[in-house]
Amino acid sequence: MKREHEAVGETVEEKTIHDHELIIVGAGPAGLCAALYAGRSEMDAVMIEAGFPGGQLLLTELVDDYPGLENVGGMELAQKMADHAKKFGVEPTRGHVQKVRREEDGHFLVEVEGGTVYRAPAVVYTAGGTPRPLDVPGEKEYMGRGVSYCAICDGAFFKGEDITVIGGGDSAVEEGEFLTRYGSSVTLIHRRDELRAQAVLQHRFLKNEKTEVVWDTVVEEILGDGENVTGLALRNVKTDERSELSTTGVFIFVGFTPNVAVVDFHVEHDSAGYIVTDRDMRTDVPGFFVAGDVRSQLIRQITTAVGDATTAVFAAEKYLQDLEEGHGAGAEAPAEARETQAV
Ligand code: NAP
Numbered sequence: 001m002k003r004e005h006e007a008v009g010e011t012v013e014e015k016t017i018h019d020h021e022l023i024i025v026g027a028g029p030a031g032l033c034a035a036l037y038a039g040r041s042e043m044d045a046v047m048i049e050a051g052f053p054g055g056q057l058l059l060t061e062l063v064d065d066y067p068g069l070e071n072v073g074g075m076e077l078a079q080k081m082a083d084h085a086k087k088f089g090v091e092p093t094r095g096h097v098q099k100v101r102r103e104e105d106g107h108f109l110v111e112v113e114g115g116t117v118y119r120a121p122a123v124v125y126t127a128g129g130t131p132r133p134l135d136v137p138g139e140k141e142y143m144g145r146g147v148s149y150c151a152i153c154d155g156a157f158f159k160g161e162d163i164t165v166i167g168g169g170d171s172a173v174e175e176g177e178f179l180t181r182y183g184s185s186v187t188l189i190h191r192r193d194e195l196r197a198q199a200v201l202q203h204r205f206l207k208n209e210k211t212e213v214v215w216d217t218v219v220e221e222i223l224g225d226g227e228n229v230t231g232l233a234l235r236n237v238k239t240d241e242r243s244e245l246s247t248t249g250v251f252i253f254v255g256f257t258p259n260v261a262v263v264d265f266h267v268e269h270d271s272a273g274y275i276v277t278d279r280d281m282r283t284d285v286p287g288f289f290v291a292g293d294v295r296s297q298l299i300r301q302i303t304t305a306v307g308d309a310t311t312a313v314f315a316a317e318k319y320l321q322d323l324e325e326g327h328g329a330g331a332e333a334p335a336e337a338r339e340t341q342a343v
Contacts, residue, residue: 027053030312165179
């Protein structure tokens with residue numbers, strides 16, 4: 001389906017507006033997959049991304065749970081996905097999205113830093129999430145000086161040192177295992193007596209002789225000498241016992257915050273801020289589709305992101321067809337059909 005919406009370069013209020021059929025916000029796995037399917041459907045789509053394409057893949061050393069690709073580097077997979085989308089005509093357009101607005105006529109305006117505005121009747125929003133901070137004293141002060149949220153980026157700085165990982169989910173356990181190649185020890189601090197991570201990741205982490213888990217314990221403060229991290233002040237939540245742990249590298253993996261701040265209109269979200277969709281990735285805002293980590297769902301995987309994105313593009317295409325045929329209102333998700341999966 002090719003519609004007559006080429007980028008027009010129209011200037012309104014001193015801003016250049018580029019018209020498209022579909023705007024894809026973000027170029028992680030969900031965005032790249034949306035671009036692939038939009039390209040294959042010959043839609044006039046633009047994909048906007050602030051950084052390099054790949055999203056969380058760029059922070060993942062090895063992906064071993066993508067069907068058919070047993071051991072592929074995160075960056076390699078990101079590049080393959082970007083090349084694949086490009087082959088069908090949709091490449092990432094660099095832009096730091098500042099606002100996503102909705103006009104009275106139902107069109108969306110995506111404003112990027114520098115004044116460029118993209119306009120389209122449909123958006124597939126795949127902006128993902130940002131690592132959640134632990135919110136304890138010392139965290140901000142020692143960020144980049146011992147505190148990190150990315151093992152691949154910073155692990156090598158802690159070669160032969162005692163590393164600590166905070167959290168009990170897939171990220172903490174997987175990244176913790178990765179960090180054993182650098183640290184002389186990797187201690188995982190978890191606030192409960194049971195990990196949330198998938199069993200296969202837990203086993204891999206726990207069987208590594210460099211790893212140790214401190215259960216039922218929270219970090220109260222990240223300690224340092226004014227220059228770098230030197231340790232952690234800990235509290236056992238069951239006994240209330242306080243202790244200090246000597247460490248130079250603190251890797252925090254306590255979840256993500258969905259990137260929704262730029263969305264300038266009301267869209268239904270769950271209690272954690274993730275956007276609620278129906279099974280076809282429709283939100284309660286007609287024309288606004290959501291895929292990947294920013295969506296309210298049970299689990300966030302590369303596979304779920306690409307699945308979401310595939311559905312979102314076909315739903316968006318259907319929405320645009322309905323609009324053309326004058327059935328625009330039919331695109332809104334019926335409330336009873338929406339799966340509200342609070343996380
Ligand atoms: P997550 O699943 O939300 O886990 C966050 C962990 O941090 C939980 O164990 C949580 O403890 C703990 N936590 C949260 N707030 C804390 C606080 N203030 N103090 C101490 N601990 C705190 O986040 P994630 O591990 O980043 O994973 C995010 C999503 O990506 C998940 O859906 C995950 O499956 C997916 N993912 C998948 C893979 C993979 O398949 N290879 C890899 C990475 C991520 P509680 O358990 O007590 O709540």
